[in-house]
Amino acid sequence: MQRFVGILPIMLGIAAFVAMAAWPVQLGPSPPPGRVVVRVWSGWTGHEKEAFEKAVAAFNRSQNRIFLVNTSTEEDDTKIFRAITAGTPPDLFQVWSGEYVGALAANNAVMPFDPLLARDGPPRKEFIQGSLGLGEYEGRHYSMPYLIDAYALYWNKDVFRAAGFDPEKPPRTLEELQRMALRLVKKRPDGTLERIGFEMPSLEILIVLFGGKFYDPVAHRILADDPRNVEALRWLARMIDAQGGAVRVDSFTAGFGEYASPNHQFFVGKAAMMLSGQWWPSYVEKFAPHIDYGVCPLPYPSEHPELEGTTYIGGNFFCIPKESRHPKEAWQFLRWTQTPRAQELFSSVMHGVPNMLAVLGSPRLTTGSRHNRAFGVVCRIAANPNARWFPATPVNNLYISELNTAVQLAARNKKTPEQALHDVRVRVQQELDRVLMVAPRQSAHASRFSRLEQPARPHDRVTLSASEGSHDGGILRGVHPEPKREILRFAQNDRGRRAQKDIGE
Amino acid sequence: MKSRRLITGLLFVSPWIVGFLIFTFYPIAASFYYSLCDYRVLSPPRFVGLANYSMLARDQYFWRSLLNTAFMFIELPIAVALGIGVAMLLNQAVKGLPFFRTVFYLPAIVPTVAVSMLWLWIFNPDLGLANAGLERLGLPRLGWLVDPTTSKPAFILMDLWGVGGGMIIYLAALQGVPQHLHEAAALDGAGPLQRVRHVTLPAISPVIFFMVVTGMIGLFQYFTQAWIMTNPRGGPEHSTLFYALYLFQNAFEYFKMGYACAMGWILFVLSLIATVLVFRTSARWVYYEEGR
Numbered sequence: 001m002q003r004f005v006g007i008l009p010i011m012l013g014i015a016a017f018v019a020m021a022a023w024p025v026q027l028g029p030s031p032p033p034g035r036v037v038v039r040v041w042s043g044w045t046g047h048e049k050e051a052f053e054k055a056v057a058a059f060n061r062s063q064n065r066i067f068l069v070n071t072s073t074e075e076d077d078t079k080i081f082r083a084i085t086a087g088t089p090p091d092l093f094q095v096w097s098g099e100y101v102g103a104l105a106a107n108n109a110v111m112p113f114d115p116l117l118a119r120d121g122p123p124r125k126e127f128i129q130g131s132l133g134l135g136e137y138e139g140r141h142y143s144m145p146y147l148i149d150a151y152a153l154y155w156n157k158d159v160f161r162a163a164g165f166d167p168e169k170p171p172r173t174l175e176e177l178q179r180m181a182l183r184l185v186k187k188r189p190d191g192t193l194e195r196i197g198f199e200m201p202s203l204e205i206l207i208v209l210f211g212g213k214f215y216d217p218v219a220h221r222i223l224a225d226d227p228r229n230v231e232a233l234r235w236l237a238r239m240i241d242a243q244g245g246a247v248r249v250d251s252f253t254a255g256f257g258e259y260a261s262p263n264h265q266f267f268v269g270k271a272a273m274m275l276s277g278q279w280w281p282s283y284v285e286k287f288a289p290h291i292d293y294g295v296c297p298l299p300y301p302s303e304h305p306e307l308e309g310t311t312y313i314g315g316n317f318f319c320i321p322k323e324s325r326h327p328k329e330a331w332q333f334l335r336w337t338q339t340p341r342a343q344e345l346f347s348s349v350m351h352g353v354p355n356m357l358a359v360l361g362s363p364r365l366t367t368g369s370r371h372n373r374a375f376g377v378v379c380r381i382a383a384n385p386n387a388r389w390f391p392a393t394p395v396n397n398l399y400i401s402e403l404n405t406a407v408q409l410a411a412r413n414k415k416t417p418e419q420a421l422h423d424v425r426v427r428v429q430q431e432l433d434r435v436l437m438v439a440p441r442q443s444a445h446a447s448r449f450s451r452l453e454q455p456a457r458p459h460d461r462v463t464l465s466a467s468e469g470s471h472d473g474g475i476l477r478g479v480h481p482e483p484k485r486e487i488l489r490f491a492q493n494d495r496g497r498r499a500q501k502d503i504g505e
Numbered sequence: 506m507k508s509r510r511l512i513t514g515l516l517f518v519s520p521w522i523v524g525f526l527i528f529t530f531y532p533i534a535a536s537f538y539y540s541l542c543d544y545r546v547l548s549p550p551r552f553v554g555l556a557n558y559s560m561l562a563r564d565q566y567f568w569r570s571l572l573n574t575a576f577m578f579i580e581l582p583i584a585v586a587l588g589i590g591v592a593m594l595l596n597q598a599v600k601g602l603p604f605f606r607t608v609f610y611l612p613a614i615v616p617t618v619a620v621s622m623l624w625l626w627i628f629n630p631d632l633g634l635a636n637a638g639l640e641r642l643g644l645p646r647l648g649w650l651v652d653p654t655t656s657k658p659a660f661i662l663m664d665l666w667g668v669g670g671g672m673i674i675y676l677a678a679l680q681g682v683p684q685h686l687h688e689a690a691a692l693d694g695a696g697p698l699q700r701v702r703h704v705t706l707p708a709i710s711p712v713i714f715f716m717v718v719t720g721m722i723g724l725f726q727y728f729t730q731a732w733i734m735t736n737p738r739g740g741p742e743h744s745t746l747f748y749a750l751y752l753f754q755n756a757f758e759y760f761k762m763g764y765a766c767a768m769g770w771i772l773f774v775l776s777l778i779a780t781v782l783v784f785r786t787s788a789r790w791v792y793y794e795e796g797r
Contacts, residue, residue: 078757084547103760107547190646192631250651250741251630397758404737414742431759435545 031067038068038329041083043075043096043316051349055146058345059336066329084109089321092330095143096316098134099396105137106394106435110319112140116331122338122356128382130313130389131355137392138217143317146337147352149277150382151205151312153177153299157292159184159195159272170273170294173302174209177273178239184272185243193244193252199265199274200240200249203403205312206232208388210301214399215391220436222399224406224425225418231301233417237410246411262287277314278382281374282351295374297381309384315352351375353382394435399428540766550763557767567768569743570751573657577727577747580661581720585713588671593705595672596679606676613670621733624663625650628734650734653744660730660745671716678712679705710791718783725776728753748772 031037044052049072056068073079075096083089084104095101104110113121113135124132128148135143157167163184171177181197188194207214212228215221223229240249256270257263260283265271267288275298284293300307318334320327336342340362343354347365354360360383366376393399406420415423515522540557542550561567595606612620627634628649636646649659686704695703706713728749732738738754739746748768756765 081546103545104547107545109547247630247648247651251648254651255629255632395759397760401737401754401758405743408737408742412742434543 035067036065036326036329038066038326039090040068041071041073041090041093043073043094045072045074048350054349055346059333066332068333084321087323089323091324091326092318092320094316094318098314098317099400101135101143101317102137102392102394102396104319105142108322110142110321111327112142114140126357127355128357130387134389135317143319144334145315145317145355147347147350147354148313148315150353150378151275151277151298152295152378152381154276154280155273155294157294159269170296171299174299175302177299182242193248195270195272196243196252197272199271201275203407204390205275206236208312209298209310211304211307215393222425222429222432225421229421230417233410233421236407237417240411267291278353278375278378279351281371285371295377310386310388311381311384313387313389353379357383395428395431398431402428536766536769539763540770542763544763546760546762557764561767566751570746570748573746574748576657577724580664584665584668585716587665587668589675591672592675592679595676610669610673612667617729618733621730625734628659651741653742656740656744674712678709682708707792711793714787714791718780721779722776725772
């Protein structure tokens with residue numbers, strides 16, 4: 001008996017520990033009973049995460065069937081991939097780096113939206129061009145942004161004044177930009193840079209500005225060495241050279257302060273002009289409200305005036321994984337995000353460009369404060385039909401990494417722009433061919449989506465029958481059997497038949 | 506009776522065995538299998554035989570990364586020499602010895618990530634201390650991490666700052682050198698330098714051997730510093746694209762997991778060959794106390 005007395009507290013301790021560990025604990029708001037719990041993983045952190053959770057709460061309040069619970073992946077996409085590989089992904093997730101969407105689509109890890117979009121989504125023409133295009137792969141759409149990013153030119157009016165430029169006259173063409181940037185460069189006596197006239201953007205944005213191409217989805221060809229791309233790289237290399245040379249410029253940019261801080265180079269006068277997205281006015285108000293700045297559309301090459309108004313579109317996208325347990329409910333949330341009310345709500349706190357053309361001119365977002373007016377300028381820029389984006393391919397990470405290499409080599413005169421981009425094309429094409437050889441068979445037709453919009457001939461009609469996979473025209477191929485049955489079952493009932501009728505006519 | 510003891514022993518060891526099989530052996534075996542497959546992470550692996558290896562042989566970045574990693578081996582003899590040198594200096598009875606030993610050892614306990622961030626700023630070409638120091642000495646400023654010719658030496662310099670970790674080990678070894686050997690050599694007329702060469706170094710040669718082998722294995726896997734300090738990854742003109750860095754990019758950015766596994770196995774074979782070589786030659790320069 002004596003021996004056991006000492007052990008008793010230890011045993012109680014272990015029992016308490018095990019009980020606490022095994023007790024089911026709910027973190028976050030507990031869902032009201034009777035609702036379907038949909039788990040969403042998003043990448044936002046800090047104040048942006050709070051903004052998204054406001055939107056999530058608004059969605060939860062707006063209906064009583066679904067309860068959405070958000071978890072932040074802290075901008076780390078590898079968490080998603082690990083979850084997908086393990087077979088336990090959330091019901092909806094956001095890919096932080098858009099480069100991954102192509103790989104996810106090519107491996108059938110995410111569901112295409114097209115039948116859902118056709119059934120009850122807003123018509124395609126109500127969206128800004130890039131918002132659906134960014135998630136398009138092999139003719140199907142695999143991702144949906146909540147809001148998108150659009151790029152504009154920002155300039156520091158104080159620096160302009162000090163250098164003798166008219167602060168209300170930003171450069172309109174790339175040639176003007178080059179001239180002004182060179183005059184705005186300030187060097188110290190020992191040759192190091194004190195101020196750079198134009199902070200160099202990445203090559204993808206410049207390629208878009210020059211009207212270049214990235215990818216031919218029909219022939220599956222990488223178009224890295226398109227002549228316009230070569231022009232873009234040549235211009236970039238010349239700019240780097242003229243502003244001090246690659247080593248000087250790299251040394252200068254290595255000393256820049258943190259991006260989201262008052263030490264950003266634009267705020268401390270180290271960069272006179274730069275390209276950035278629609279979030280920049282909100283950063284100004286947050287970190288450096290005292291500076292006087294302007295925003296205008298991106299400059300265009302003067303020998304291609306038809307490219308005026310081009311902008312670069314990007315964003316963070318939501319995808320529904322193949323193994324999602326509640327894809328229909330996840331889709332309900334995505335559908336809700338594309339309503340004017342939800343767009344306005346999120347855009348006002350997240351400072352992203354709304355997807356829908358109707359919301360772009362909303363007075364609540366674009367009038368009033370200095371921030372809103374600047375934001376309005378970018379929204380108008382985003383609506384321009386010249387907007388372009390980086391298409392989804394399974395090898396985007398490699399593609400962008402190789403483009404960076406090409407910039408380095410061209411800027412340091414190790415290769416000519418033609419040679420550098422040719423090498424990019426060869427290497428990325430090689431990789432793409434390997435991937436496509438083994439990727440699960442995608443639709444051979446370039447755009448199924450556009451076929452759904454056209455009047456279909458009777459034998460072309462997409463019949464969503466109950467039998468798995470046989471007559472669905474391949475649209476639902478790769479979808480997990482359980483949600484696929486749900487989708488097909490929906491198609492059988494009244495609304496589904498009516499929607500199908502609309503498609504067929 | 507004997508088999509009962511065997512079974513009891515095995516039972517006691519079983520948690521470790523199970524853990525080893527699940528978390529060490531299975532991943533290693535799986536990675537070997539994946540190296541023979543085309544595995545894109547999000548899709549099941551597909552057997553392709555030695556295709557990954559033949560692709561690696563034709564990949565210019567693979568050879569580049571191998572060369573970059575091989576360059577870093579220059580650091581090994583310098584680190585060993587420096588470590589022994591500092592240890593010998595700190596083996597003397599000088600005033601403030603504990604202070605100096607602490608100061609030299611401190612850099613070794615700073616986490617690698619913190620060291621990388623610190624040296625990122627020291628090496629900043631415009632604002633950093635390194636160029637400021639060079640200017641004071643009247644020497645030209647260098648590009649450090651921005652210039653392909655100085656980027657790898659910059660990493661070597663940063664690693665040598667942490668030589669205190671090795672120094673502690675050499676210090677312990679030095680204090681185990683038998684004093685009577687020193688006295689005997691001095692009686693025979695050996696000067697201090699000759700005593701170092703013929704008494705001290707052979708006496709601590711097992712420790713040197715250990716440091717060389719572990720240092721080599723560590724250099725093959727050089728990753729953290731390059732990952733944090735180079736942007737874009739791989740440094741200017743891929744001058745700091747180290748083997749482990751390229752492997753990581755292939756596995757987690759380009760989704761070429763089979764390719765990366767093949768790279769991993771090649772690294773294993775190379776490390777094995779290098780270690781075996783050092784072991785084979787050790788008989789000539791490593792002296793053990795048992796008089797072998």
